[in-house]
Amino acid sequence: MIRVMLALALLALAASGRADDQTTALLEAGYPDTALAELEARLGANPYDPVALNNLAVARARGDEVFAALELLDRAARLAPEHPVIAENRNRLRTWLMRRIERADAHGSDDAVAGASRPPALLPEPPPLWVP
Numbered sequence: 008m009i010r011v012m013l014a015l016a017l018l019a020l021a022a023s024g025r026a027d028d029q030t031t032a033l034l035e036a037g038y039p040d041t042a043l044a045e046l047e048a049r050l051g052a053n054p055y056d057p058v059a060l061n062n063l064a065v066a067r068a069r070g071d072e073v074f075a076a077l078e079l080l081d082r083a084a085r086l087a088p089e090h091p092v093i094a095e096n097r098n099r100l101r102t103w104l105m106r107r108i109e110r111a112d113a114h115g116s117d118d119a120v121a122g123a124s125r126p127p128a129l130l131p132e133p134p135p136l137w138v139p
Contacts (some may be wrong), residue, residue, distance in 0.1 A: 030062055034069060042066050057087035059088060061096060076100060 011133035033042040046063040050056060060083035080097040087093055 030066075034051040034066055039066055039070050043070070053088055056089060057093060060086070061090075061093045062097065064100075073104060074099065077104065 030042045030045055033039070033045070043063070043066050046059060046066055050057045050063060053059065053075065060079045064076040064079035064083065067073075067079060077097070077100050080100060083090070083093045084097050
């Protein structure tokens, strides 16, 4: 019931132009599935929206889908190469992934290189990407 109410609130806020704030709030409140559904619907309406791509990347990264998040950030950066938040998010995630790969190599694990979606236990969570 709470998810339905949050989804309805999200739709109402999207109509008023505050969907990004609500999506961020959903992510912070622990409702990534609802946030993902909203972001994917937004991208369905306009697949060339770099901000929606960025926000979807944030949601994917928080769901441990870091490689999918990087791909989305790469697309967003091609669409808006001068956007500072997208560039920063992309650089942070790339740096985090490189450190992850280096640590996996140092510990004899090829898990990161093989495309595993979850970071190894010895590494911290992915960095926060979206700063409202």
